[in-house]
Amino acid sequence: NPCDAPSPRQTHLHTLRALVDTNYTSRMSDNHASYAKIPPDTRKVDSSHMDSNGPQKLAEKDPMGSGMSKLEALFSHPLYNMPTPPIHEDDWLLKVKHKGKALTSAMTQPIGTGAVTATPPPPPPRLRFHLGISRWQLYPHLDPNMASLAQQLSTHRIVSADVLQKSGGTQLKLVMSFPNYGQAMLKPIKQERDEETNFNLYYFSDFERHNAEIAAFHRDRVLGYRRIPPAVGRLVDVVTEIKDITTDHKLARTFFTSPVFLLQHAVCGRPQNLEASLAMMLPDPSLATRRTWRSPWKCSYSRSKLAVWEKNPDYCDTVKTPPYNKGTRLVDLIDMTILDFLMGNMDRHHYETFEKFGNNTFLLHLDNGKAFGRHSTDEPSILTPLEQCCRIRRSTLLHLRLLSLPQYRLSDVMRDSLSHDPLFSVAPLLSALHLSALDRRLVTVLQTVSCCQERQRSRHGEGDDVIYENVTDYKTLVNHVTPAR
Numbered sequence: 506n507p508c509d510a511p512s513p514r515q516t517h518l519h520t521l522r523a524l525v526d527t528n529y530t531s532r533m534s535d536n537h538a539s540y541a542k543i544p545p546d547t548r549k550v551d552s553s554h555m556d557s558n559g560p561q562k563l564a565e566k567d568p569m570g571s572g573m574s575k576l577e578a579l580f581s582h583p584l585y586n587m588p589t590p591p592i593h594e595d596d597w598l599l600k601v602k603h604k605g606k607a608l609t610s611a612m613t614q615p616i617g618t619g620a621v622t623a624t625p626p627p628p629p630p631r632l633r634f635h636l637g638i639s640r641w642q643l644y645p646h647l648d649p650n651m652a653s654l655a656q657q658l659s660t661h662r663i664v665s666a667d668v669l670q671k672s673g674g675t676q677l678k679l680v681m682s683f684p685n686y687g688q689a690m691l692k693p694i695k696q697e698r699d700e701e702t703n704f705n706l707y708y709f710s711d712f713e714r715h716n717a718e719i720a721a722f723h724r725d726r727v728l729g730y731r732r733i734p735p736a737v738g739r740l741v742d743v744v745t746e747i748k749d750i751t752t753d754h755k756l757a758r759t760f761f762t763s764p765v766f767l768l769q770h771a772v773c774g775r776p777q778n779l780e781a782s783l784a785m786m787l788p789d790p791s792l793a794t795r796r797t798w799r800s801p802w803k804c805s806y807s808r809s810k811l812a813v814w815e816k817n818p819d820y821c822d823t824v825k826t827p828p829y830n831k832g833t834r835l836v837d838l839i840d841m842t843i844l845d846f847l848m849g850n851m852d853r854h855h856y857e858t859f860e861k862f863g864n865n866t867f868l869l870h871l872d873n874g875k876a877f878g879r880h881s882t883d884e885p886s887i888l889t890p891l892e893q894c895c896r897i898r899r900s901t902l903l904h905l906r907l908l909s910l911p912q913y914r915l916s917d918v919m920r921d922s923l924s925h926d927p928l929f930s931v932a933p934l935l936s937a938l939h940l941s942a943l944d945r946r947l948v949t950v951l952q953t954v955s956c957c958q959e960r961q962r963s964r965h966g967e968g969d970d971v972i973y974e975n976v977t978d979y980k981t982l983v984n985h986v987t988p989a990r
């Protein structure tokens with residue numbers, strides 16, 4: 506280009522980066538009010554909570570009395586709004602090239618017209634999501650883009666449906682494409698909300714549940730992790746939105762008109778509308794390679810053999826070799842363990858990271874379909890990494906304690922959060938029994954941490970080795986997060 510003007514795309518991308526900058530979130534206009542419809546005056550950190558006005562101050566505050574839902578109150582708590590350091594260029598997953606001068610209106614003016622071109626159209630939510638992925642999280646807290654993204658996933662026209670090509674995958678998954686090139690992974694309904702996974706079924710033969718994928722996304726966000734791609738529910742027309750548009754002949758051939766109302770194991774549209782989860786696809790691996798890691802506490806996936814960690818109580822010591830002996834990898838894994846225990850997910854055989862960030866990055870929690878299978882029992886083995894390593898991030902512990910307080914009760918904020926999903930109008934995504942199981946399991950996690958601290962205290966009179974300190978001014982925060990009783 507003789508004028509060396511930046512291509513419109515480059516400048517556009519530069520503007521996009523500004524849009525996904527975390528600071529931008531708090532400046533977003535209200536018409537982009539996010540999922541939780543946070544009132545503008547509560548979005549910013551309420552610094553009055555930060556000074557130590559006595560331990561009970563926040564606990565006494567009645568979020569309902571202030572007109573906020575429990576979820577809104579939770580998300581405006583200082584713990585969720587701690588200042589974060591600026592994100593360096595290398596800490597973004599996707600690089601935005603910007604060279605040369607900014608685009609001026611004269612450059613963008615169409616030749617031959619006197620009209621001044623309007624500012625470029627807002628970037629599609631999918632692109633904003635991808636550009637907002639950083640070394641530390643998939644999206645920022647209170648990201649206004651989440652609402653637009655959910656809206657697109659649940660309403661945009663589906664232009665193609667293809668079977669996810671992956672060797673070894675156990676159950677039907679479709680990659681749905683939208684007109685703006687966005688893609689989502691579809692998992693169909695397999696089990697009614699109230700049904701419990703059969704006790705005679707081995708965990709590895711369990712179904713994947715569409716509502717588990719959706720609830721896991723909400724669960725992860727409520728915990729303040731933001732490591733699960735956004736997933737929403739949608740009623741999909743199996744004929745017009747899958748059968749008629751797929752170019753996959755094998756998939757098309759699997760359609761049949763059922764002679765009975767419901768066939769066991771078939772994926773059924775009843776009669777035509779299929780409940781499904783649509784999870785936003787991460788950037789294509791050609792743009793952002795991912796690394797897959799085997800979980801050191803992987804289940805044996807055998808009916809007769811025990812895994813090594815089940816036989817050796819000191820197993821954690823053997824795990825503390827690279828990458829688990831440095832940085833945050835071990836506490837990241839324990840964060841994942843806690844998430845999985847709360848939702849009863851035994852199927853965490855692997856996790857992934859973005860290769861670009863090396864070992865110093867968050868863990869992606871993909872594939873949550875086998876969570877929320879049982880509400881009447883808990884699966885203690887899922888907590889083994891926490892029990893054996895006795896290590897937890899300070900921030901995670903503070904979040905868990907907050908969620909155990911009546912005014913932010915985990916089950917209540919989850920119910921609130923899930924009521925924003927489009928499938929809520931069909932039926933609540935999690936039954937009351939699954940919601941109350943979350944509260945019960947949260948108590949177990951907090952007890953496990955207390956036991957660890959007591960054990961360590963009895964050994965060397967301290968007990969602080971349990972906490973991985975990542976909150977510098979936690980002493981002011983902790984006043985407002987009274988321990989669960």
Ligand SMILES: Nc1ncnc2c1ncn2[C@@H]1O[C@H](COP(=O)(O)OP(=O)(O)OP(=O)(O)O)[C@@H](O)[C@H]1O
Nearest residue numbers: 671673674675676690734784785786787871872873
């Ligand atoms: N949102 C996403 N974006 C991009 N890729 C994804 C996403 N979710 C899952 N994947 C990829 O697709 C693969 C298959 O998905 P998933 O693990 O849900 O299938 P699965 O059949 O349950 O696999 P398995 O039987 O091995 O547990 C994952 O390993 C992951 O690499």
Ligand SMILES: [Mn+2]
Nearest residue numbers: 852872874875
């Ligand atoms: Mn799976």
